Amino acid sequence: FAHTFSDKGELQMKNVVAVIPGTDEKLKDSPVVVSAHYDHLGLGWPDVRKGNEGKIHHGADDNASGVSVLLELAKTLAKTVKPKRTIIFVAFTGEEAGLIGSRYFVDHLKEYYQGDVIADINLDTDGRLFDNKLMVINSSSAKEWKFVFMGTDYTTGVKTDLITQDLDASDQVAFIEKGIPAVQLFSGPNEDYHRPSDTYDKIDGKGLVKVATVAKEVLVYLADRDTPFEYTGKATPATQSMEKPKTIRKASTGSIPDFSYKGEGVKISSVIEGSPGEKAGLLKDDIITALNGEKVSNLMEYSNALKKYQPGDVVEMDVLRNGQEEVISITLGER
Structure with a gap:
């Protein structure tokens, strides 16, 4: 799809999508989505901190970590599950520029699936878990999330921390804006955010396995769940610009x-x-x-x-x- 940027003109953009088709005639058209954004900042666009202009921003944690988990989930589940609901794996473009890829995806999803999406599990900045709890952002978007992650705490041994306050954090927001329950799995903030110092040597590999284990448990459960979640978030149309302003000094x-x-x-x-x-x-x-x-x-x-x-x-x-x-x-x- 095409998107026009104020400072770069019209660019062709791509979300990368794969599916495991659902097997239940009543549920296969109401999919579950697992997502991660594959874009970062390159040499410092669309966001750059003073003094880092023109430097390579590696984006190991944000968000090569999430994409790694997404790919591993797709590879593993394609061989092992026959879900009732269709599972959609999607790597979004344009997250850093204002959720461009995820909003386009949500806006056009009904062209392919007529049912309602049960939920989105978004993987963003998951590479520095270490001994911390795995944060679940926007867990207030459905009352069931609390019980889902109570379950994964027990079955996986990976402790989670549900963040209930509303945060304009990542691509899960594009789903919440449309009244779709969605959460972000997040290993936590760090001082290398949007800096060239976000490099692979700081990634916690064992922590990524923990994130993948939790995500798999939730995804498999949702893919075979018969009933929808009860949405409890704040569904409001996206009023902000689809593109983040580049001229404002933050x-x-x-x-x-x-x-x-x-x-x-x-x-x-x-x-x-x-x-x-x-x-x-x-x-x-x-x-x-x-x-x-x-x-x-x-x-x-x-x-x-x-x-x-x-x-x-x-x-x-x-x-x-x-x-x-x-x-x-x-x-x-x-x-």
């Missing part, structure tokens, strides 16, 4: 949030060395509660608040540190 504190934190505010899991946050005195385990007096209760509110400022702006950040309220003045940097 402000940054240089801190990495704790996605698994379930309290009020945004908890900091780490602060990048030399970043504005470190220079201002922001510390690991600080909980950000307000930005220039604007309350931030979760990651989405924090992200939206930060978008109102430009690099070089000085903002007052309210934080909780060891239960004590503090105010930190920080000069925002540029991503």
Whole structure:
């Protein structure tokens, strides 16, 4: 399919799709999808951090890790299962530019399958699990996800952490926008995100096996489930541009949030060395509660608040540190 970019003109783009046909006449037209995006940033497009322009962005974790799991699942399941529902394996293009491939896929899926998709399992940034819990983002999109992953915790021994707050994170959002239950399996944030330092030598191979094991359990279960999930997310049309703007300078504190934190505010899991946050005195385990007096209760509110400022702006950040309220003045940097 063709997509027109403001700075590159019209480009031909491709999603890569494979299927295992369903065997049940009533269910085969209501597939389950497992996905991963295969695009990254190349030499720094469409997103690049200051100072990394023109450098190779390897994208080992984001998202060669997810594509590796996707390929292994397709290879293994093609030989071993005869599912009731059709299983669709899809590697999306254009995720980094604004979910372009996944939104195109969802918009055109009815041309091939008349039934409703039961769910999407999206694999994105899965290469650094180590001894951590596997995060399940957007688990609030169906009430059944909680019980599904309680089951995989038991059958696989791989512990999961369900992230219930709404996050505009990856290609699963394209499904949620259409009222389709969807989750992202995520090994967690790290300081190499969208940097040339996201290289293969930092990948946890054994962790990828864990991710694949959980994904396989969920996928096989969904492929043979007779009844649909009860969607509990917020189905809203995509109002943002299909293409991320390239001219806006993005402000940054240089801190990495704790996605698994379930309290009020945004908890900091780490602060990048030399970043504005470190220079201002922001510390690991600080909980950000307000930005220039604007309350931030979760990651989405924090992200939206930060978008109102430009690099070089000085903002007052309210934080909780060891239960004590503090105010930190920080000069925002540029991503």
